[in-house]
Amino acid sequence: MKLSKFGNKFTRQSGINQLMVDLGEAYNSNHPNLCMLGGGNPAFVPEAQALFAKEMELLIENKLFERMVGIYDGPSGELTFREVLAGYLNEKFSWQIGPDNISLTNGSQNSFFYLFNALGGEMPDGSFKRILFPLSPEYVGYADSGLSDDMFASYRPKIELLENKQFKYRVDFDNLEIGDDIAAICLSRPTNPTGNVIGNRELARLNELAISHEIPLIIDNAYGQPFPNVIYADAQLNWNSNTILCMSLSKLGLPGARTGIVIANKEITNTISALSGIITLAPNSVGAALMTRMIEDGEIEHLTENIIKPFYRQQLDSTIESFEEVFADLPVLMHKPEGAFFVWLWCQDLPISTKELYARLKEKQVFVIPGEDFFIDIDPNWPHTQQCLRINYGQPSDKLKAGFDVIAQELRKVYGAKA
Numbered sequence: 001m002k003l004s005k006f007g008n009k010f011t012r013q014s015g016i017n018q019l020m021v022d023l024g025e026a027y028n029s030n031h032p033n034l035c036m037l038g039g040g041n042p043a044f045v046p047e048a049q050a051l052f053a054k055e056m057e058l059l060i061e062n063k064l065f066e067r068m069v070g071i072y073d074g075p076s077g078e079l080t081f082r083e084v085l086a087g088y089l090n091e092k093f094s095w096q097i098g099p100d101n102i103s104l105t106n107g108s109q110n111s112f113f114y115l116f117n118a119l120g121g122e123m124p125d126g127s128f129k130r131i132l133f134p135l136s137p138e139y140v141g142y143a144d145s146g147l148s149d150d151m152f153a154s155y156r157p158k159i160e161l162l163e164n165k166q167f168k169y170r171v172d173f174d175n176l177e178i179g180d181d182i183a184a185i186c187l188s189r190p191t192n193p194t195g196n197v198i199g200n201r202e203l204a205r206l207n208e209l210a211i212s213h214e215i216p217l218i219i220d221n222a223y224g225q226p227f228p229n230v231i232y233a234d235a236q237l238n239w240n241s242n243t244i245l246c247m248s249l250s251k252l253g254l255p256g257a258r259t260g261i262v263i264a265n266k267e268i269t270n271t272i273s274a275l276s277g278i279i280t281l282a283p284n285s286v287g288a289a290l291m292t293r294m295i296e297d298g299e300i301e302h303l304t305e306n307i308i309k310p311f312y313r314q315q316l317d318s319t320i321e322s323f324e325e326v327f328a329d330l331p332v333l334m335h336k337p338e339g340a341f342f343v344w345l346w347c348q349d350l351p352i353s354t355k356e357l358y359a360r361l362k363e364k365q366v367f368v369i370p371g372e373d374f375f376i377d378i379d380p381n382w383p384h385t386q387q388c389l390r391i392n393y394g395q396p397s398d399k400l401k402a403g404f405d406v407i408a409q410e411l412r413k414v415y416g417a418k419a
Contacts, residue, residue: 137375368403
């Protein structure tokens, strides 16, 4: 079979694809010693699942289930949900948006595919535009989402060493350049994979740069406020007509509902709507139907503040305690955990790549995500790109501790062989 350029680009093997295949096979293996510390799936939080189940029952009782599964919404997504969400955000953050400032998609990955390719790539005048990540590592799901190759530009971070075996990435504004070939600035906040939260001043400075260069600032807010609000830093959530704010229902515990939310000026949301109409006809209705009443009645606050955030905070505290105990004698640092579901470990001066370390751990039924593929458009000769691991801390504490023990044992062998 002969494939087009599109077909070849989106079917070629990638590192992250192989990793996801490995994770899928591991889940199906049912191995008794399996420690699944990789992947990005939100944890199963029983109280949250019970609320979603109850909401589905209410939809059935109120004769809304048939509409949810039996009718196409418009390409912008279900109108009542967009009206309710706009009102909620206006009240909570003193914004002034309406339902026309919101477009729904079939998940955040879908949102970014639309945005990146609508704004960047080959332009009508023959020029080529790219999406700029001001700080890398960044979300690996961005890396292969461009229709064209060489679609993304990134900059190394500044690394600030902190107490308690922690460090933090910061935007290197001294070296950040925004050329005429940049179509938009994009960042995740909190950041997947590192849990980093770009500070309010840094974000304001990026916003000023975007406005001065007449390009949008895209913020991936999948883990941030107001839901699921898995964020532990002081982070103001601002919006203006030059901001494209992307949200999701996945991290609340509804990844299967595939509901992405794009909040932007009407030119952008109309563009998203037009793409949805052609490519998918309409976005999924399930997430919007499940969350409309919960947002309108304020139950979303109970879900995020009393169930979701405390669950992950407890998980994180346990993870930090295990990290400090297990890795005390090793040159391993943790990025300051400020949000999202991950801790990011830096194995300083690691004698092997983290991809090789991943392979060794896989043999011992411990699955992590090596960091190389998160350094999008960063020179792989920078040693730091081959010294980091992403850990999902949403797993049971005993499994996470057991996984940490295996990682530490393997690292002692690696560092010992070097000595």
